[in-house]
Amino acid sequence: MAAPVGPVKFWKPGSEGPGVSVSEERQSPAESSAVTVIYNPYASLSIEQQRQKLPVFKLRNHILYLVENYQTLVIIGETGCGKSTQIPQYLAEAGWTAEGRVVGVTQPRRVAAVSVAGRVADERGAVLGHEVGYCIRFDDCTDPQATRIKFLTDGMLVREMMADPLLTRYSVLMLDEAHERTLYTDIAIGLLKKVQKKRGDLRLIVASATLDAEKFRDFFNQNDTGDPSKDTSVILTVEGRTFPVDIFYLQSPVPDYLKSTVETTMKIHQMENDGDILAFLTGQEEVETVVSMLIEQARALARTGMKKHLRVLPMYAGLPSPEQLKVFERVPHTVRKVIVATNIAETSITVQGIAFVIDCGFVKLRAYNPRTAIECLVVVPVSKASANQRAGRAGRNRSGRCYRLYTEEDFEKLPKSTVPEMQRSNLAPVILQLKALGIDNVLRFPFLSPPPAQSMVQALELLYALGGLDMHCRLTEPLGMRIAEFPLNPMFAKMLLESGNFGCSQEILTIAAMMQIQNIFVIPPNQKNQAARQHRKFAVEEGDHLTMLNVYEAFVKHSKSSQWCQEHFLNYKGLVRASVVREQLKKLLVRFKVPKKSSEGDPDPVLRCIVSGFFANAAKFHSTGAYRTIRDDHELHIHPSSVLYAEKPPRWVVYNEVIQTAKYYMRDVTAVESSWLLELAPHFYQQGT
Structure with a gap:
């Protein structure tokens, strides 16, 4: 990419007040359900000819x-060079x-694993x-006897190590999109560095789209001579x-980047020659808002x-696949395409x-504050690496x-790269996985970027409170090991495992499954009132968890009908996915002999x-009109x-x-009684807090 072209100044769009409202998407880290599809300009050639046209082909033997x-x-290689689809085939x-x-080829995103596997x-x-x-959470599409090239999420690779710590079936593992960290x-x-010390025959390929290769090379280099x-x-x-690529900057900052995005798009459309436009925003609601404004x-x-x-056209993680694929459709010469997207x-x-x-x-990231023990999604300035991507x-x-x-001037102040998730996340799931893999001293684990010590302490405290660790920070049997297997x-795992004791495993299975799905309620911009009326039919005064239970039970009662979902402004594909997730979770409860009640x-x-x-996620209503967390008095509001x-x-x-x-x-x-907190978590709360 060309360096920024001098101090070229761009027009200053309008300066109306901010129009950014609360995002409505349940966003998982790294937009985990995003489709990864590469446009193929050589579609008319034979597959063998197409493969030879990719930049990576010249380096096959090397x-x-x-x-x-x-x-x-x-390997440093830009998106589209062919590394994800071709290198596994060269190895085979x-x-x-x-x-x-x-x-094996790992991907940070679930649908990336599926779509790249399909192409190969x-x-x-x-x-x-x-x-x-491919193998992703709740969906294993492999044959243990026949599969030779396996695409999987990095989370599933870590899970495989619980059964096979040295990954003995793999000859080569490729960590794709490793720059996403x-x-x-x-x-x-960290685990593969340990495995390589015991398995000198295991080959590792780390594929990254950005120039952080030296860090990866030095981390894995075992030469100390x-x-x-x-x-x-x-x-x-x-x-x-x-x-x-020529880069243009504003002469002065704007308070409303949504309005500026619309104005910039329209100015390009009216003044520039042919060529489609890609606009980056932070989340689903911003994307939908700008799409509506542009259409108007x-x-x-x-x-x-x-x-x-x-x-x-919009492009974000929660968008159904057919809608996502519209961005790749050709348009006539009389039409200019505008894609309004998140960082996917x-x-x-x-x-x-x-x-x-x-x-x-800007970009929306997951951030964890170890002082307040609150993990949240927050909009922050992008890094220079992301801006250049x-x-x-x-x-x-x-x-x-x-x-x-x-x-x-603001570009020069941006951080060089995005802080790795490991340094801005709740580490309870990480520590649990490492303990389940037999790594007792997690503080000595070889992290590529070590997490803050306070985050580690908070995670250990939560896992102890959940009953997953004992007072010596060892995994408890059987509860801790079972929590780790979910x-x-x-x-969620603790809630599911306790559901038999409370006599409600059927309901809790549904709630846990529904909470894994983004955007169950569909709210078309031009039918907000009609959608709200339909959604209110499912609402209960106890709160969101029981409301989601009502939605799913009504979906089943109406024979899982897509027509019924359409009439009630519900995400049909999301509800079908919830039923698949529910079945998978049910199998785990059966295996752990949790009573069906x-x-x-x-x-x-x-x-x-x-x-x-x-x-641990409890809050009390305060006279100021806001909620405050019980343990550290942090102010919260209902979404x-x-x-x-x-x-x-x-x-x-x-709250979740x-x-x-x-x-x-x-x-x-969900509304609860304070007495339940004292009864069910006396080690976490005490009277008077």
């Missing part, structure tokens, strides 16, 4: 030589999958799930197909007789024809322009069971998407998570 001669190969063709061995299966003329397969990518990196010829790790760069302005422009039309468009997609990028300069989207198929909605937050419509056992898992919002506030509540915009908002909130 890659195989380095894998043969070094334990770890770090060179014999790395002989004698029953497997080449197509290229090999194989049925997906046979020679080429998700929690489980970093755990996998000072002689470079004895290095066990090496770096290789794959040049992508890139074109120069495009219609007004069409009425003035402008011949070139705009086709405006930074490295996960390459769309032909993007000539203009508009960068709002965004700009590079305009230079994939042609030279392009990037309009940054901030000043050059592919869920430890609080229903509370038969009595809400109290269900609410008490929720408290048994989520007691506008909650059924308890704008109702008479319950005195005590528990917190998101931060102008305030800290609790999401998925």
Whole structure:
């Protein structure tokens, strides 16, 4: 990508007050359900010819030589160079999958694992799930006997190590998109360093789209002699197909980047030559707002007789797959495409024809405050690395322009890279996994970026309170080990395991499954009132958990009908997914002999069971009109998407998570009794707190 072109100044869009409201998406780290699809400009060629057109093909023999001669190969390659789909095939063709061995490829995102596996299966003329397969949470599409190239999430790789600590079936493991530095990518990196010391034959490929390769190489290099010829790790760069990108900055900051995004888009459309536009925003609600504003302005422009039309398309994690795939559809020459996206468009997609990028300069990340023990989603300035990734989207198929909605001075102040998730997350799930893998002294674990000590202490305290660790910080039997086996937050796992004792395992299974799904309620921008009326039919005064239980039970009662979902503004695919997740969780409860029981419509056992898992997330209503956390008096508010919002506030509540915009908002909130906190978590709370 070309360096920023001098101090070029861009026009200053309007300065109306901020229009950013609370995001309504249940966002998982790294936009985990995003589709990863690469546009293929050589679709008319045979598959073999297509493979040979990719930049990585020229380095095929060099890659195989380095894998043969070094334990770890770090590959820097831009999105679209072919590393994800081709390198596993080169390894298979060179014999790395002989004698029953497997080449594994990890992805940070679930749907990335599925879509890349599908592409590789197509290229090999194989049925997906046979020679080429994938394994993600709640969905294993592999054949233990036949699968030789296996795509999986980094979290699933860590889970596999619970059964096979040395990963004996794998000959090569490729950690793809390692630059994203998700929690489980970093755990996998630390674990694989330990495995390599015991398995000199295991080869590791770390693939990254950014220039942090030296850190990965040095971390895995086991040569302590000072002689470079004895290095066990090496770096290789794959040049992508890139074109120069001119960068434009604002002369002064703007208070409302949504309005600026719309104005910038319309100005490009009216003044610039052909080329599609990609605009980056922070979340689903912002994307939908800007899409609506652009559609309105495009219609007004069409009425003035402008011949070139705009086709405006959203792109974010919670969007159904058919809607996501619309961004790749060709449009006539008389139409300019505008894609309004979250940061999933930074490295996960390459769309032909993007000539203009508009960068709002912000991103939504998960952040954990060990002082308050609150983990929340927060909008923060992007890093320089992310800003450059965004700009590079305009230079994939042609030279392009990037309009940054901030000043050059502000760009220089941005952090060099995004803080790894390991240093800004609640570490309870991490510590639980490491303990289950037999790593007792987690403080000495080889973290690529060590987490804050206070975060570790908070996590140990929570796991002790949940009964997962004993007073010596050892995993308890059987509870701790069982909590670790659930592919869920430890609080959900504890709630599920206790559900038999409360006589409501059927209801809790449904609630836990529903809480894993994004955006069950569909709110079309032009039908907000009708949607709200339908959604109120399911709402109960106890709060969001029982409301979600009502939605699912009504869905089942109406034979899981998509028509019924449409009439009630419910996410049909999300509810189908919830039923799949529920079945998987049910299998775990059967294995752990949790009794199958229903509370038969009595809400109290269900609410008490929720408290048994989520007691640490409790808050009390305060005379100021806000809630305050019980342990450290932190101010919280009920999220506008909650059924308890704008109702008479319950005195005590528990919640699933917190998101931060102008305030800290609790999401998925349920009313509880204070006596339940004392009864079910006496070790965590005491009378008078």
